[in-house]
Amino acid sequence: xxxxxxxxxxxDCSAPYCCCHQPTIVxxxxxxxxxxxxxxxxxPTIFVTPVDIGGSHGHLEVPLWLPLTSAIVxxxxxxxxxxxxxxxxxxxTAAGIVASSEVLFAFLVxxxxxxxxxxxVQLLGAAVVLVGIVLAQTARVGKVVDADLALPPAEAASxx
Numbered sequence: 001x002x003x004x005x006x007x008x009x010x011x012d013c014s015a016p017y018c019c020c021h022q023p024t025i026v027x028x029x030x031x032x033x034x035x036x037x038x039x040x041x042x043x044p045t046i047f048v049t050p051v052d053i054g055g056s057h058g059h060l061e062v063p064l065w066l067p068l069t070s071a072i073v074x075x076x077x078x079x080x081x082x083x084x085x086x087x088x089x090x091x092x093t094a095a096g097i098v099a100s101s102e103v104l105f106a107f108l109v110x111x112x113x114x115x116x117x118x119x120x121v122q123l124l125g126a127a128v129v130l131v132g133i134v135l136a137q138t139a140r141v142g143k144v145v146d147a148d149l150a151l152p153p154a155e156a157a158s159x160x
Contacts, residue, residue, distance in 0.1 A: 056115030093138050100133045 033039075047065040054060035079102050086095040107126070110116040118126065 055113040057113065097134060097138075104130070 047068070048063045050061040051064050051067060052059060052061055053067050079099070083095065083099040086098045090098065107118070
């Protein structure tokens with residue numbers, strides 16, 4: 001029996017963000033899974049086992065390492081890198097909206113490639129989330145944050 005892997009079953013945990021901003025959680029999770037996952041019982045040949053990623057458009061088999069690597073790169077590393085690139089070329093509010101659009105692209109892939117869809121309640125929920133993202137990212141337009149608020153009182157008062 002061949003394992004079947006759909007792209008919608010892979011997870012995106014935004015590893016670069018977690019590693020940079022949540023190191024305690026990352027180390028705890030790494031230690032937990034190192035002890036309890038049973039990775040040592042897995043045969044290394046599993047990575048060359050063919051899996052079907054054809055979705056709703058037919059049969060397409062590739063070795064497991066290809067969709068696994070794609071999920072890591074396209075679902076974590078590339079969005080994080082593009083978010084930084086967007087910050088370099090766009091205002092912060094626009095870059096935040098662009099970075100939040102990752103979920104929209106995931107839905108489009110699931111819809112077009114895998115033939116999955118959303119019912120009315122899910123579409124309403126997605127619309128509420130997207131409107132909330134846009135409102136949250138644009139609510140601060142024109143407001144200036146005082147840089148001295150980030151410094152301790154003694155450093156804020158001293159001239160550069």
